[in-house]
Amino acid sequence: MSDSEQGKSGALLIHELKQVDDTIKTRAIGKETVQIRITPEQLRELVEMLDRLYSDIFPENLIGIDFEEDGFEIIYYFWSRNSRVLCKIVLKLPADSPEVPTIADIFPGMEWHERETHEMFGINFSGHPDLRLLLLPDELKGEFPLRKSFEIDRSRIHESGLTQRRPGPSEGGEDE
Amino acid sequence: MQIDFFQWLAGIPTWLYDIIMWLHGIIVWIFNGVWGIFVFVWAAVVGNFWFLFRAIIFPGLVFIVLGIIFAVWFTRKMWGRIQDRRGPTHIGKYGGFQLFADAIKLVSKETIIPDKAKRWMFRFLPCLLLVIVLLPFAFIPWSPSWFIADLSVSLVLIFAFLTAVPVIALLAGWVSGSKYSLIGGFRAANNQFAAEIPMIISSVGPTLLAGSLSLMGIAQAQSNVWFVVLLPINLATFMVSSIASVGTFPFDSPVADSEIIFGWRTEFSGIYFTMTYFAEFAEQMLYSAMMVALFLGGFHGLPFLPPAMNFIIKFLIVFFLYIVVTSSFYRLRPDQIVEYCWKYLLPLSILNVVLAMLAIVYLPGLAGLLMIGG
Amino acid sequence: MKDVLEEATEIWFGPQHVSAHGWAAKLTLVGDYIVECDPNAGYFHRSAEKCLEFRDFRQGALIMERLCMLEAFLAEYPYVSAVEKIAGIDVPDRAKIMRTIMMEASRIHSLQFWWGQFAAELGLFTMLLWPWVDREFFLDAFEELTGSRHAVSYNTPGGVKYDFTDKFLSKLDRAIQRLEERMPKFRDMLLRSPTFKVRTKGIGRFDANQGLRWGISGPNIRACGVPMDLRKDSPDENLTYDMADWEVPTYTNEDHPGESDAYDRMVQRFLEIETSVDIIRQLLPQVPEGEIYERKARGKVNRLPEGEAYGRVEGTRGVTSLYLRTMDKAQTPYRAKIRGPCFNSYYSLKHLVPGNKFADFIVIFGSLDPYPGWWDR
Numbered sequence: 001m002s003d004s005e006q007g008k009s010g011a012l013l014i015h016e017l018k019q020v021d022d023t024i025k026t027r028a029i030g031k032e033t034v035q036i037r038i039t040p041e042q043l044r045e046l047v048e049m050l051d052r053l054y055s056d057i058f059p060e061n062l063i064g065i066d067f068e069e070d071g072f073e074i075i076y077y078f079w080s081r082n083s084r085v086l087c088k089i090v091l092k093l094p095a096d097s098p099e100v101p102t103i104a105d106i107f108p109g110m111e112w113h114e115r116e117t118h119e120m121f122g123i124n125f126s127g128h129p130d131l132r133l134l135l136l137p138d139e140l141k142g143e144f145p146l147r148k149s150f151e152i153d154r155s156r157i158h159e160s161g162l163t164q165r166r167p168g169p170s171e172g173g174e175d176e
Numbered sequence: 177m178q179i180d181f182f183q184w185l186a187g188i189p190t191w192l193y194d195i196i197m198w199l200h201g202i203i204v205w206i207f208n209g210v211w212g213i214f215v216f217v218w219a220a221v222v223g224n225f226w227f228l229f230r231a232i233i234f235p236g237l238v239f240i241v242l243g244i245i246f247a248v249w250f251t252r253k254m255w256g257r258i259q260d261r262r263g264p265t266h267i268g269k270y271g272g273f274q275l276f277a278d279a280i281k282l283v284s285k286e287t288i289i290p291d292k293a294k295r296w297m298f299r300f301l302p303c304l305l306l307v308i309v310l311l312p313f314a315f316i317p318w319s320p321s322w323f324i325a326d327l328s329v330s331l332v333l334i335f336a337f338l339t340a341v342p343v344i345a346l347l348a349g350w351v352s353g354s355k356y357s358l359i360g361g362f363r364a365a366n367n368q369f370a371a372e373i374p375m376i377i378s379s380v381g382p383t384l385l386a387g388s389l390s391l392m393g394i395a396q397a398q399s400n401v402w403f404v405v406l407l408p409i410n411l412a413t414f415m416v417s418s419i420a421s422v423g424t425f426p427f428d429s430p431v432a433d434s435e436i437i438f439g440w441r442t443e444f445s446g447i448y449f450t451m452t453y454f455a456e457f458a459e460q461m462l463y464s465a466m467m468v469a470l471f472l473g474g475f476h477g478l479p480f481l482p483p484a485m486n487f488i489i490k491f492l493i494v495f496f497l498y499i500v501v502t503s504s505f506y507r508l509r510p511d512q513i514v515e516y517c518w519k520y521l522l523p524l525s526i527l528n529v530v531l532a533m534l535a536i537v538y539l540p541g542l543a544g545l546l547m548i549g550g
Numbered sequence: 551m552k553d554v555l556e557e558a559t560e561i562w563f564g565p566q567h568v569s570a571h572g573w574a575a576k577l578t579l580v581g582d583y584i585v586e587c588d589p590n591a592g593y594f595h596r597s598a599e600k601c602l603e604f605r606d607f608r609q610g611a612l613i614m615e616r617l618c619m620l621e622a623f624l625a626e627y628p629y630v631s632a633v634e635k636i637a638g639i640d641v642p643d644r645a646k647i648m649r650t651i652m653m654e655a656s657r658i659h660s661l662q663f664w665w666g667q668f669a670a671e672l673g674l675f676t677m678l679l680w681p682w683v684d685r686e687f688f689l690d691a692f693e694e695l696t697g698s699r700h701a702v703s704y705n706t707p708g709g710v711k712y713d714f715t716d717k718f719l720s721k722l723d724r725a726i727q728r729l730e731e732r733m734p735k736f737r738d739m740l741l742r743s744p745t746f747k748v749r750t751k752g753i754g755r756f757d758a759n760q761g762l763r764w765g766i767s768g769p770n771i772r773a774c775g776v777p778m779d780l781r782k783d784s785p786d787e788n789l790t791y792d793m794a795d796w797e798v799p800t801y802t803n804e805d806h807p808g809e810s811d812a813y814d815r816m817v818q819r820f821l822e823i824e825t826s827v828d829i830i831r832q833l834l835p836q837v838p839e840g841e842i843y844e845r846k847a848r849g850k851v852n853r854l855p856e857g858e859a860y861g862r863v864e865g866t867r868g869v870t871s872l873y874l875r876t877m878d879k880a881q882t883p884y885r886a887k888i889r890g891p892c893f894n895s896y897y898s899l900k901h902l903v904p905g906n907k908f909a910d911f912i913v914i915f916g917s918l919d920p921y922p923g924w925w926d927r
Binding site: 032033055056057058059060061063064065066075077079081084086088107108109110111112113120133134135136137145146152 | 591592595597599600758759762763764765766767776777778783784860869871873875884885887889893894897898901926927
Binding site for chain 2: 673
């Protein structure tokens with residue numbers, strides 16, 4: 001850890017971003033979080049810039065959210081320990097054919113996160129080396145379970161008898 | 177043709193008598209035959225009674241099988257104590273019958289043979305393994321009188337038998353039709369490749385000092401001085417390389433459960449697994465007994481005890497050392513096993529032989545104690 | 551020239567393999583060397599994220615702790631923290647410090663479990679059982695506190711569920727004392743054992759920069775000398791790590807500074823346990839009197855306002871976090887994403903393993919302290 005990086009707080013990131021592109025909406029949340037709203041085209045450029053700015057940038061998380069007809073949202077979390085900056089990158093994606101450029105070649109740690117988001121939400125990460133199913137069984141290929149439109153299969157639940165009310169003792173059922 | 181009816185009638189008793197005599201003849205003949213066989217067998221048994229008793233009961237099969245059962249129990253109990261637990265407790269006093277229960281369970285299990293396995297070989301190899309491991313016990317000199325066979329080259333013969341063990345392991349891995357088994361088989365061969373030469377070189381010392389290749393001869397030669405006094409390093413190298421040859425814990429890469437499931441034994445189940453399991457313990461026991469005979473004075477020891485008792489006490493101590501070693505080291509990689517065996521064990525074992533020779537030459541009186549030159 | 555891959559063998563390490571407890575990796579071997587490793591996940595997948603969308607905010611923590619039973623107190627915390635942030639619940643001081651103590655105890659317990667597991671993977675069952683015996687003392691303490699050995703369900707939005715009792719405190723003290731008594735023995739058996747050294751030194755080496763890019767965190771990255779620890783870097787307002795005086799444990803091997811191999815990671819785990827014991831020892835006398843549960847939270851958790859929160863905690867195995875998104879007047883989360891620390895360390899096998907011997911695969915895997923529950927959520 002170098003002491004020179006201690007000063008690079010979130011303000012520095014916001015300042016740098018302003019110089020690159022004025023249209024990027026940045027907002028500091030709390031002490032350490034910096035929220036950046038960008039379009040998918042700007043993603044790779046921004047991530048490369050993060051990589052340059054912070055020597056110890058850590059790809060922490062990738063979150064997909066399905067807003068049904070309002071499209072998808074993707075949130076990247078990057079954490080720099082030296083500068084205490086939690087960088088939150090928010091992307092809006094259209095509901096039909098959502099596509100994001102991959103950043104797995106810059107941060108290999110995001111490779112599986114992207115694979116998971118791909119299989120769970122059907123978001124295409126263009127340029128990703130390996131988009132096979134990761135967690136899901138083969139039967140669920142193309143089903144995207146974490147989308148809100150995914151029906152949890154209850155077609156056979158009546159066979160289990162859980163849906164009917166159990167008859168009480170007065171109705172001829174067994175006593176508890 | 178006319179038949180005199182009365183004459184015919186009068187002939188019936190003779191006829192019946194003839195039939196009865198004929199049957200009697202047959203019975204007597206059979207009885208004489210059986211009796212003859214019995215007499216022959218009885219004569220053979222009585223004439224060779226002690227040999228048969230030795231081969232079957234005391235230092236022979238029954239004793240060895242009971243010994244294996246005890247060894248398994250002893251190992252499990254000792255491991256348990258070393259590892260902060262109790263070991264088997266439930267069946268029998270102190271869990272003594274646990275192995276019988278285990279054996280009944282294993283034997284009564286279905287034997288599953290993989291599709292890709294060579295069925296005949298798969299069934300045959302575990303049996304062969306157990307036989308090969310049990311045969312060398314014939315040459316162990318439990319006492320001057322209690323032994324099964326004493327050949328002038330029994331030590332060489334034991335090594336010849338034991339070299340077949342990893343070959344069987346390799347074959348078993350090969351015919352099992354599983355990649356893990358095959359890897360385990362090659363690792364067993366690798367272990368033997370690493371450990372056999374140091375082990376044989378380590379046993380050269382006692383043979384030179386005793387001037388004999390027979391285990392009995394070597395044991396008898398230690399009446400004044402145990403060879404461990406002159407060959408302490410060889411005792412250690414023999415022990416380490418024998419552990420490597422058996423393939424138990426620090427050198428258990430042939431059956432490394434966290435790496436290759438159970439190595440060449442992966443596909444064996446039920447009775448076949450039991451046989452390989454027994455064979456491993458029998459091999460450990462065999463090496464313990466060899467160490468007692470080669471280095472630790474054989475049946476010599478406390479004079480007020482019977483010689484066999486001396487041997488068995490020392491045997492148990494050596495076996496306990498095995499258990500301690502197998503529960504205190506991490507598993508070595510196959511290439512490390514070869515490296516250590518060839519780099520350290522082999523020079524050390526040769527060094528000790530050289531040192532012993534120098535000691536005999538430069539320490540007067542030692543040669544007399546060792547009865548060198550007969 | 552002949553292509554080496556023509557002679558390659560593919561071998562599946564798992565899922566029926568004895569040491570592959572719920573995972574499988576496809577290894578491509580040339581001779582004894584691994585040239586390619588393709589870790590596979592999903593054998594354990596329980597759709598925890600989807601399940602969370604159908605459970606209310608009290609039930610969610612119970613699902614979280616089932617992801618990793620070994621560090622149950624820690625595993626349920628990110629969810630609880632995220633819910634508290636959205637609902638704006640203030641946690642009583644007593645509950646804060648109790649949470650911290652229990653999380654550290656949970657960390658010690660989890661690391662002890664890992665000692666045993668790693669030793670068994672290296673083929674020594676004595677070292678499997680010795681730490682597991684000591685671990686029982688912690689489990690006894692957990693049972694005394696919560697009534698359950700593993701599924702503790704201790705943290706809840708607004709505080710904790712069970713108060714410390716004298717009996718629990720004596721049991722916890724006994725567990726820690728026993729651990730400290732046995733620590734030299736474990737040092738002898740692990741760090742000073744010659745066979746352990748030859749098996750782990752130089753195996754699975756990566757440097758800090760690579761490790762960060764692969765997303766490795768926690769003790770694995772601290773063993774490279776990077777003091778990355780959320781307990782210190784990003785102190786949670788509902789935890790009281792600042793009340794104790796401690797340093798982030800890091801280990802730097804002088805032979806290869808900035809890099810860590812399997813042996814360094816084991817040394818690092820020893821430092822971790824010592825730090826945790828130190829923190830517990832310092833915090834226990836400081837527990838104030840007062841409530842353990844914020845009563846207002848009971849109503850607030852029923853329906854949460856619209857919002858998003860990111861709960862993070864330094865787990866035993868690294869950064870454990872949960873992203874929670876709620877809609878207005880929500881009874882259940884709209885989206886909950888769990889980041890398990892082992893998700894990335896398991897992924898990094900793909901880069902770490904090739905070039906090593908087949909026998910070393912399980913050593914590299916084990917040295918990262920992976921737990922399948924964290925990648926198959």
